[in-house]
Amino acid sequence: MSRLLLSILLLGFCFSALAQDYDQRFARADVLHYKFEIGVYGNFHYGYNAAHITTFFKTNTDSLTLDFVKSNKSGSSSIKKVEIDGNICEYIWIKDKLTLIFPTVKAGETHTISVYYSFGSDDGLIIALNRFNKNTAFADNWPNRARHWIPTIDHPGDKATVEFLVNVPSNLDVIANGKLQSVTKLEKTRSLWHYKTDYPLPTKVMVIGVADFETQVIGNFDGTEVSTWVFADNSKNGFADYNVASEPLVYFNKLIGPYPFDKLANVQSKTRYGGMENASAIFYAENTVTGKGRLESLFAHEIAHQWFGNSVSESNWYHVWLSEGFATYLENCYMGFKFGTDSFNYCMKYDGNLVRNFNNRVQKPVIDTTITDYEELLNPNSYQKGAWFLHMLRKQVGDSLFWLSVRKFYDTYKFANADTRMFKEVVETQTGRKLDNFFNCWLYKPGLPRISTAFQSMGDSIKITIIQEQNADAFEFKLDVRLKFLNDVFADYTFDIKEKFEVFFIKNNQQPLELIADPNGWLLRE
Ligand SMILES: [Zn+2]
Incomplete structure (x- = not known):
């Protein structure tokens, strides 16, 4: 090695050492x-x-x-x-x-x-x-x-x-x-x-x-001007297709809190993503203009990001589920509001399948700090499993406390940054519950529960056994169980599941014919 080369290398080393990492800069x-x-x-x-x-x-x-x-x-x-x-x-x-x-x-x-x-x-x-x-x-x-x-x-x-x-x-x-x-x-x-x-x-x-845009103001909704920006060459179709932006805005205003920014422009663009939630000026892929509409879910997703992702921003990339999981869940909630419960259920089922397929290939947690190429975080864990986590949290703490917690989280961290721990602390404060294990098993550990059930009539009571069969540790969740009796008589029960093997006794002297686990789709499982 020549001296010149050595000194160049040393120089390079010193310069590299000088560049500050993010913690040093912050x-x-x-x-x-x-x-x-x-x-x-x-x-x-x-x-x-x-x-x-x-x-x-x-x-x-x-x-x-x-x-x-x-x-x-x-x-x-x-x-x-x-x-x-x-x-x-x-x-x-x-x-x-x-x-x-x-x-x-x-x-x-x-x-x-x-x-x-x-x-x-x-x-x-x-x-x-x-x-x-x-x-x-x-x-x-x-x-x-x-x-x-x-x-x-x-x-x-x-x-x-x-x-x-x-x-x-x-x-x-x-x-x-x-x-x-x-x-x-x-x-x-x-x-x-x-x-x-x-x-x-x-x-x-x-x-x-x-x-070369043509623009159209759709209107002023709750004090926010909503506008469409599309290429002049397809403005007629673009104006028609993008005319779906105001309803999600009004819906999220009520659900979460006032829209955080000064305008909402929906822009036909060349983004590599289907939509990119850029603050107050959302960019959509150019092929979203078709003249056929059907952009409700995409628009709802990107508009939801104005609250989660843009106003409350994840503290670092590893907590991106606070942006994508929230936007995906709120998108599904909007679809339910707009088109009915079946639509919401369809979206959740579809998302659940994406998580299961991903889970079959990749055993990684939602918060995966091993990733170095952040594009890889755009995966079903961040989006759909994040959405399902919120859905199960809603089941865990109940509807009103869940939405109270989401609103409080938004209000506490709007125009600022938050990580998963901060969200957990808000929910814990609002609900008075300790949620370490619930957050831990669903967000910090990989995999999904695989459950099996059994029932046995025991005179004046029914014994119900619920087993988590996955190799991984136990998951925590609330499980609805529906028992079917003669003459199409049904009885519903809800159990708190924390262990891999749980037994419950129900006061009931009838002989069940069938046990249906999670009849209303509140649990993400294999
Ligand atoms: Zn998104």
Whole structure:
């Protein structure tokens, strides 16, 4: 090994060591506000952009690491200069970590970091032709892809207010989070669109969308303007298809609490997901516009995320079920409200099958801290098992205490972050019950219960045996049991199950013909 190579390696090691992990960053700083200036030029060639990051410092420090991708297969980004409070500062940029080095700032001070940059990656902000061969650009940040196009602390745990100034050709329109402040004609052919939120968001849902849109205001519901943004070439179908947004909004307003944001725009886009719940400007896949409607469940899901995911955000990616599980369950509740109980039951049954199929292949818990590629968290554990967990919790504590707990959880952590323990503590406080074991077996351990039952008439009583046959530890749940007697007479009982082998005696001198376990579908099992 040559000395030159060794010193390069050592240098690389020192630089890498300098980049701070998230815990280190959270200990030293809190981003309060992002102001991004983004320019769209010519044939969607991007010029220099700027990020102004208002940061509160918690400790005396002389450096801070941001997430910003230097290059990937598709291209390289570049930095023109970095400043703190308008003064040039040094930086070290390796892979996706941009560490700024500046004269020491003191604990309790707020400073503005500015990064002047261009980005060359094809990820994060997706620049692509739409299905009508028209230029579009749509941010698609989940789970941690904001770093491809905007320098940020790209972690759901550091929320900040955000402001976008987007400079585009005048024939294009811009949608972004928050309130539209102004559209300014800059010169003959260019416009500057200015959006701003006065509520903090996680970076995963900070977005802009640029396209030739047609827009329609559906109306004002409980004080929130609901609008449709679709490609001009399919606006007639788009307006019809997207006209389903107001009902879920009104439903969740009543069920959870007031809608957290200043507008609700539903946007046809190029997101890689079927829908992406970007705060106050939800992006849907472009093929959702068909002219055939049937978007109720998708819209309900993404709109539910405005409360859970966007307003109450998971503290880190591993607790994403607090976003996806809640959105999935609320989507099903809305389907039940809109189309009746059969629809709700159908959705839950469908979701249960997805969990069972996944469980047959993968033995992992809902909260799986072994995952390093966060895209893998978009699995049936986070969505459908999360939804089923809420359904079983509802059975466990009863309807009114369940919804009281959900509302209290939302109200306590709105515009902030929460993890699973915080949710558990809210439910425990509201219900007066200890729920460690219930949360533990369903969320922190893999698998599902496999139950078998038996009954035996014993004179004036009936003995009921319930066995959990899975290899894993016992699950805790409430189990409804229906006994069928002669002449189609039925009797229903509910048992608290905690052990793998449980025996109950019921005062009843009739001879049962049949035992039906969980007749109303409250238990997720193999
Ligand atoms: Zn979702």
